[in-house]
Amino acid sequence: MEDKILKLLPYVSVPSRYTGKEINAVHKDIERCKVKIALCYPDLYELGMSSLGIRVIYGLLNEDKDVVCERVFSPAGDMEVLLKANNLPIFTLESKRPLKDFDIVGFSISSELNYTNVLNILSLADIPLLSSERREQDPIIIAGGNCIFNFAPLKPFIDCFVIGEGEEIILELVDVLKEIKGKGRGKILSGLASLEGVYVPLFPVEKVKKRFVKDFDNAYFPVRWLVPLTGIVHDRVSIEIMRGCGQGCFFCQAGSCWRPVRIRSVERIMDIAGHTYKNTGYEEFSLLSFSSGDHPQIEQIVDRLVGEFRDRKATISFPSIRIDTFSFQLATKIKEIKKTGLTFAPETGEALRMKIGKRIKDSELISLVQKAREGGWKQIKLYFMLGLPKEKDTDILDIAKLINELSRIMSIKAAFNIFIPKPHTIFERARFITEEEYLYKKALVVKNVRRSNRIKLNFHSYHMSCIETVIGRGDEALASVIKKVWEKGGKMENWDEYFRFSLWEESFREAELDMSLYLSEIPDGMSTPWQNITL
CATH class of the missing domain: 3.30.750.210 (Transcription Regulator spoIIAA)
Incomplete structure (x- = not known):
């Protein structure tokens, strides 16, 4: 298969995404290894290789002589077209083997908008999307990462969830597999379900406790740092x-x-x-x-x-x-x-800032930025949020005032995100603002920030934030919506140029689900899909 893949590389825009020949890449004799793991980041190579978590798990697993861990990322559109045209499955970078050859396919998921990419990778690997339809010979599909603190929307697709810090538990999963491999999927999944910090939908439990590294000072670090042969986001x-x-x-x-x-x-x-x-x-x-x-x-x-x-x-x-x-x-x-350039996150105006746990005064920030200019900095990037609970027009006007004052000291890049109520936070039950409210708040910012070439404003997509909220607080019923979006061509949803809100609207209608219910305030006392996770 490797020869077939190499013949495709001259026809893609960035061949080095797929070579697996980076400095410090690990190449093992896969047939001599007891446990074979394909480590997946469901986005482009440039993003996946910027993930410290991927590097840590890759290095840690390959320290074990009995384990081979190889990487796979979402293929760009040109490579996906070529794979399908040549009837080839998605492959790992190091050995160019199909994912079906591995014991475990493990996903590290850092964005809800990558869920359709997870399904796309499984499809390209010819692995059934639904856990219930997988056969004895299919790999065990595992998921971990930031998004798994509410795994409910992914339950039908994933065999096993890892809650918390992967390096704390991954070797325990490997030990289970070494001991039980070959005894059937049910036996393997039962063994994995016995581990603290693991949730297996086939063997549900009322509570699952997060795992975390206790001795962080001595925790594994990948000093044989992979050096890509192409530019990545954090190089x-x-x-x-x-x-x-x-x-x-x-x-x-x-x-x-x-x-x-x-x-x-x-x-x-x-x-x-x-x-x-x-x-x-x-x-x-x-x-x-x-x-x-x-x-x-x-x-x-x-x-x-x-x-x-x-x-x-x-x-x-x-x-x-x-x-x-x-x-x-x-x-x-x-x-x-x-x-x-410095990066600070005031989030909102001073009055509201004090009420949400960030006790920084504008005067302190102005003084510090003045000192930063004296220290040689030329630019500051500020992060703000619109739509926080109990936000008033005066809070937004205070944001504009702060930007105006700081821009007289140095150049400002102000990025505006929309408040997303996240599971396990104090604001987890808050509502997500309407598009009409957002447009009003955005216009208020633009109107009151002074016109200057020293100020650049950037506003994140309302609709992308809307879907992040819906999936982030979603329940298992949303799995059908995610699947429908993927079937309609939705993928690479984390990229502005590929995100299509209309696909989500259509899929919600077809699933006969009301999107607004997932955006509304969650009443006190009502259960949440993530309440079975203990931090």
């Missing part, structure tokens, strides 16, 4: 210095689901950086966490990294910094920090 080494967030913002699912807060030590971070640099030659380290400035030793980390890598021309970047914890003294002192 650098991402060192996770801290996991979890203790801020407790009322709207934030990540803060709720990835607790407790755990940190990596300075020495461990330096060890990771040294080995990863040696194995890759990458010249940028991104210090990854929900808010890197919250690490109690952040200044020491940066000082040590800069001292170690200054002569090698390596730079340091912060992907996310909470406003009240960023050390501008550190920023101005250490010029080697990459001035890629």
Whole structure:
């Protein structure tokens, strides 16, 4: 099959998505391995290879000599057309084998809008979409990731859900498979269902408890970092210095689901950086966490990294910094920090901000941005939300006022998302605003932000946010809608150019379901599809 695949590569726009020949890619003799796992990220290669979670699971599994883990991503449209035209199944990158040759096909799902891609991959692999229709010889389909904190809409399609942090439990799943492999799907699924943090729809339980890494400092890190042969979204080494967030913002699912807060030590971070640099030659380290400035030793980390890598021309970047914890003294002192622009998330105007768990005053932000300019930064990116519970016009006017004031200090890129009530948050039962409300709020922002080439506003799609809300809080009945959307050609829904809201409207009508019910406020006392998950 590999020869057939290689003959297709000259006819696709980005052949390097499919070669599997990256630096540090793992190639094993698949026939000698007891357990074969295809690790899937249901989106394009450029996004999947930017996922730290994919890299961690891939590296960790391949440390076991009895296990082979190979990668597969959603094919771009040109490759999918060629596969179908040549009657070829989707394949893993490393060995170019069909997914049906593997014991497990594991999906890491980070967006609800990728659910149709999951079905598309299964279809291209000639694996039955419905778990109930799978045969003894079919792989076990597993799903984990951010979206699985409400797995209800995916239940008919997935054999086994992993709740929480995959590296904490994946080796236990492998041990079960080693012991029971060959004894039938039912026996395997029963064995997996016995593990804490695993939910198997065939063997339902009332409660499933999230798994998390307790010794984060010594947790596995893929120092043999895969180096892609094409550009990807985050083309650098991402060192996770801290996991979890203790801020407790009322709207934030990540803060709720990835607790407790755990940190990596300075020495461990330096060890990771040294080995990863040696194995890759990458010249940028991104210090990854929900808010890197919250690490109690952040200044020491940066000082040590800069001292170690200054002569090698390596730079340091912060992907996310909470406003009240960023050390501008550190920023101005250490010029080697990459001035890629600061990213802050005020979310809303000051008055409402205080009520949703973000206790940052506008005056503090203005002062800090002034210091950032003095430290060499040229641009700041701000994230806001429209449609938060109890939002008033005055809150939106306060947003515009803040943007106007900050733009007199440095250039502003302001991104506006729509509030999505997420499971396991304080606001999980809140309603999602109507399109009419959204257009009014958007117009209020645009009208009151001053016209300046130093200000750029970007507004996320209302309809995409609408479907994220519907699926994110959805129940098992939505599985039929997801399947209908895919059957109508819906895929790559996470991309603006491919998302078609009309397909969702049609599919809801055909399924005789009311979309508005999934967008409305959930009354107190009413059960939710995710209440069986314990954090």
